[in-house]
Each structure stands twice: as C-alpha cells, then as structure tokens.
Amino acid sequence: MKKHNFYAGPSILSQYTIKNTADAVLNFADTGLSILEVSHRSKEFQAVMDEAQALVKELLNVPDGYHVLFLGGGASLQFCMVPFNLLAKKAAYLETGTWAVNAIKEARLFGEVDVVASSKDANFSYIPKGFTVPDDVDYFHYTTNNTIFGTEIRKDPDVNVRLVADMSSDIFSRPVDVSKYDVIYAGAQKNLAPAGVTLVIVKEDALGKVERPIPTMLDYRTHIKKGSMFNTPPVLPVYSALQTLRYYKEMGGVEALEKLDLAKAARLYEAIDSSKMFTGTVTDPADRSIMNVCFVMTPEYKELEKDFVDFAAARGIVGIKGHRSVGGFRASLYNALPMESVEVLIQAMKDFEATK
Ligand SMILES: *Cc1c(COP(=O)(O)O)cnc(C)c1O
Numbered sequence: 001m002k003k004h005n006f007y008a009g010p011s012i013l014s015q016y017t018i019k020n021t022a023d024a025v026l027n028f029a030d031t032g033l034s035i036l037e038v039s040h041r042s043k044e045f046q047a048v049m050d051e052a053q054a055l056v057k058e059l060l061n062v063p064d065g066y067h068v069l070f071l072g073g074g075a076s077l078q079f080c081m082v083p084f085n086l087l088a089k090k091a092a093y094l095e096t097g098t099w100a101v102n103a104i105k106e107a108r109l110f111g112e113v114d115v116v117a118s119s120k121d122a123n124f125s126y127i128p129k130g131f132t133v134p135d136d137v138d139y140f141h142y143t144t145n146n147t148i149f150g151t152e153i154r155k156d157p158d159v160n161v162r163l164v165a166d167m168s169s170d171i172f173s174r175p176v177d178v179s180k181y182d183v184i185y186a187g188a189q190k191n192l193a194p195a196g197v198t199l200v201i202v203k204e205d206a207l208g209k210v211e212r213p214i215p216t217m218l219d220y221r222t223h224i225k226k227g228s229m230f231n232t233p234p235v236l237p238v239y240s241a242l243q244t245l246r247y248y249k250e251m252g253g254v255e256a257l258e259k260l261d262l263a264k265a266a267r268l269y270e271a272i273d274s275s276k277m278f279t280g281t282v283t284d285p286a287d288r289s290i291m292n293v294c295f296v297m298t299p300e301y302k303e304l305e306k307d308f309v310d311f312a313a314a315r316g317i318v319g320i321k322g323h324r325s326v327g328g329f330r331a332s333l334y335n336a337l338p339m340e341s342v343e344v345l346i347q348a349m350k351d352f353e354a355t356k
Contacts, residue, residue, distance in 0.1 A: 001315075001316045002316050004315075004340075004344050005318050005319060005337065005341070006317065006318060006330075006331045006333075006341070006345070007318065007319030007332060008148075008190075008292060008319065008323070008330060008332045009147065009168075009169065009187075009189045009190045009195075010189040010194060010195050011189065011190055011191075011319075011332055011334050012332075012334055012336040012337050013193070013194070013240070014243075014247045014336040016243060016244075016246075017240050017247060020243040021194075021236070021239060021240045021243060028044065029044040035235065035236055038235070040229060040232050040233055040235050041229075045239075046229075048239055049227070049228060049233065051242055052068075052070065052238055052242040053070075053228070055242070055245035055246065055248075055249060056068045059245065059249060060254065061178060063179050065203055065204055066178060066204070067201070067202050067204060067220075067224045068199070068200070069199070069202065069220070069223045069224070069228045070197050070198070070199060070228050070234070071223060071228070072196070072197065072198070072233070073198060074195075074198055075166060075168045075186065075198055078166070078183075078185040078198060078200065079102055079103040079106040079107070080106040080109070081218050081220070082103075082107070082141065082183055083106060084110060084210075084214055084218050084219075085206075085207060085210065085218075085219065085220050086138055086162065086182070086183070086206060086207075086210065087110045087111045087138050087139070088111065088209060088211070089138060090111055090112040090136065091111065091113055091137050091139050091140070091141060092113075092114045092115075092116045092133050092134060092137040092140045092141070092161070093107060093113055093115050093116070093140075093141045094115075094116055094117055094128065094140070094143070095117070095119070096118075096119055096124055096128070096146050096153075097119075097143060097148055097149045097151070098124075098146075098149075099143050099146070099147065099166060100141075100142070100143045100166075101120075103141060103143070107141070114137060116133055116134075116140070119151075122283075123149070123326070124148075124149040124151065125149060125151070125281055125282055125283055126151065126282065126284050126287050127151050127284075127287040133159045133161060135160050137161050138209075139161055139162035139163065139164050139182060139183075139206075140161050141164040141166070142164075142165055143165070143166045144165050144166065144167045144170050144171075145167070145170035145289055145291050145292070146292075147168065147169040147190070147291070148292075148325060148326065148330075149282070149294060149325075150280075150281060150282050150289045150294030150326075150330065151288070151289055152288070152289035152290065152291065154170075154174055154290075156176060156177045157180075158180070162182040162206055163180055163182055164182060164183040164184075165183075165185075166185060167184050167186045168185070169190040169191065169291050169292065169334075170190075170290075170291045171184070171191055171192070171199065172191050172248055172257060173191065173254070173258055173291060173334075173335060174254060174257075174258045174261075175254050181201070182203045182205075183201070183202050183203070183206065184200070184201040184202075185198060185200045186198065186199045188237055188241055190291075190332075190334060191291075191334050191335050191336075192241050193238070193244060194236070194237050195237070196237040197233070197237035197241060200220070200223075204224065207220055207221055207224075216230075217230075217231070244336075261335065263339065264290070264337065264342045265288070265293060267343070268293050268342050268345065268346065269285070269288060271346040272295050272349075275349060275353060276353065277297055277298060277349075277353045278295050278296070278297060278298070278349060279295060279296060279297070280293075280294065281295060281328065282294060291332060291333060291334060292332050292333075293330065293332075294322060294330050295331075296327060297328065304352075304356065305328060305329070307352075308329075309321055311348060311352050312345065312348045312352075315344060315348050317341075317344065317345055320345070331345060
C-alpha cells in the first residue's frame with residue numbers, strides 16, 4: 001500500500017533524496033566505495049560539502065559575511081551554542097512553545113534572559129503580538145515554526161538588536177531575508193535530510209564579542225575556519241542534504257516551494273474548518289503553521305480520536321497522531337509531501353465523518 005507520511009520529524013524526504021542516497025550507499029560518486037566508508041577528506045566528499053554550502057547560499061540568497069555550517073548535535077545543541085557565542089550579559093527570547101522553552105533554559109546558564117512575551121497561558125496556541133524587544137540586549141531569539149503546537153511566524157521581524165532564529169521545521173518553505181539575522185539554525189530532519197546534521201548560517205561579525213572562553217567544538221569560529229570540517233562531519237546526512245538542495249533548486253527554489261506549501265495547508269485548513277467533527281487548535285488563522293497542522297475532534301466526538309487514527313492508517317496514512325502536549329492530530333506538510341497525500345487525508349476525514 002502506498003504510504004502517506006505525515007510524521008513531524010524525522011519526516012518525509014523527496015524520493016530524489018532517498019534514491020540518490022541509496023545509490024551512494026552502494027557506490028559513491030563512482031569511487032567503487034560506499035558513502036559510508038569514505039574519508040571526509042577525500043576530494044569526492046569535499047565536493048559534496050562545497051556544493052551543499054553553495055546551494056544553501058544560493059537558495060536562501062545568503063549575503064557575503066555569512067558562513068554555512070553543517071554541525072552535529074541537533075538543533076538542541078544550538079540552544080547552548082548560541083548563548084555560549086553571543087550572550088555577553090542579556091538576551092531576549094520569545095516563548096512560543098516547547099523548543100523555545102528549551103532554548104530559554106540553556107540561555108539562562110550564560111546570562112540574563114528577558115522573556116519578552118509568552119503564549120504559555122493558552123498552551124502555546126497563538127503567537128504573542130505587540131511585544132517590544134529592548135535595545136539593550138545582545139540578541140533576540142525566536143522560533144519561526146512551533147512544530148508541536150502548529151503556530152508559525154512567516155515574516156522576518158524588525159528589531160534593533162542581533163536576531164537569532166530556530167528555523168528547524170520551516171526552513172526552505174519561504175524566502176528569508178538572511179541579512180536581518182545573525183544566526184539561523186535548523187535541525188535537518190524536518191525539511192532537509194535524515195537526522196544527524198544541523199544547518200547553521202552565521203554572520204561572522206556577530207562572533208568574538210563575548211569574553212568567556214568557549215570550548216573548541218562549541219565555538220562557531222572553529223567550524224568557520226575549517227569549512228565545517230574541523231572534525232568528522234555527519235557524512236551521510238550531509239550527502240542527503242545535498243540531494244534535497246539539488247531537488248529544491250530543480251523545483252524552482254524557495255518561492256516555488258512556498259507556493260506548493262501554502263496550497264497544501266490551505267486545502268487542509270479549509271477541510272478542517274468546514275467539518276463538524278474536526279476543529280483546529282490554533283485560534284487565530286494568521287498564526288497557523290503551513291508546516292504542522294494541529295487539530296482535534298470537537299467535544300461531541302472526542303472519544304473517536306483513536307478510531308480515526310486507525311481508520312486513516314488503513315488507508316496508508318502515517319504519523320498523524322498529535323504530540324502528547326496537544327493531543328488530537330498533527331499533519332506535517334513538509335516540502336516533500338505531495339498534495340496527493342493531503343487529498344487522501346481529507347477524503348479519510350470526510351469518509352470517517354460520514355460513518356458517524
Ligand atoms: C525538532 C525541533 C528541534 C529539536 O531538534 P533536535 O535536532 O532534535 O535537537 C528544535 N526546534 C524545533 C523548532 C524543532 O522542530
């Protein structure tokens with residue numbers, strides 16, 4: 001049976017990425033060796049790293065003065081690396097979900113943290129508005145897409161301080177004005193590659209402003225100096241990331257991907273809004289994520305949630321169970337998910353509703 005993969009992460013990758021990765025596991029770049037057994041110092045892998053970095057710059061229009069890194073440790077290591085490298089005295093954070101909470105916890109180990117606004121009071125079901133970012137902080141950190149709660153900020157904010165964003169779950173789903181940011185990071189396992197690598201885009205000018213000693217591996221400058229090859233990088237995930245980046249370029253870049261993503265999300269939200277059985281958990285439509293669509297059953301049908309997961313599974317629909325902190329359902333509509341899968345999910349919702 002054809003599967004429709006709605007997992008939140010690790011999550012669906014393009015068939016182009018998966019097939020080319022599988023080929024390289026057998027024979028990498030005609031070396032007669034597997035990608036699993038070649039030196040990261042080989043000229044063939046150096047070419048992979050170089051092209052992957054160049055394609056990130058091209059797709060996101062990264063200006064001069066920025067570096068593209070592929071690091072280990074996940075987005076969660078960036079929660080600590082960002083303040084280690086940038087927080088001298090005080091930083092401002094927007095608290096919009098579990099990942100933001102985790103980032104704030106790490107930042108507090110390095111200095112004062114000003115939580116400028118939070119949507120914790122309503123289980124992170126909206127994006128706080130009308131907050132101000134003070135001018136006396138070292139940087140402002142926010143999460144562009146709240147993977148667990150299904151809210152998203154799709155406009156690059158204007159602030160008078162350095163700007164840092166966790167874009168783990170919506171990078172490459174829209175054009176980004178990188179020049180506004182000092183650090184952008186994204187765990188690869190949502191919209192780029194298998195788990196094991198984190199994309200970091202860092203502005204050189206933001207570094208070297210803190211006094212504390214920074215352990216070698218946690219210092220962005222180490223990785224910049226060595227072209228993201230200070231130590232062994234995650235070779236296989238970087239290879240897969242390159243395939244996805246080539247695929248994105250072939251698709252027409254982030255503008256084209258955004259169009260498809262907007263269309264998929266609009267279809268699903270429309271189906272949720274017009275249903276009597278299902279209802280969205282994000283209160284303001286303007287805050288709704290186009291990557292992770294969170295919804296539940298209305299109180300009248302609440303006890304049927306598990307039945308629907310089983311009903312959908314019989315049609316090949318995988319990964320729609322909501323995160324335990326929200327419940328209900330979460331359909332992740334990452335770049336690689338085709339509209340066809342959204343239509344199959346919508347049909348399953350309609351057919352299930354008709355049986356009740
Ligand atoms: C998944 C996710 C993370 C955590 O990523 P890891 O690579 O598992 O550390 C952090 N932030 C956001 C927004 C995420 O979606």
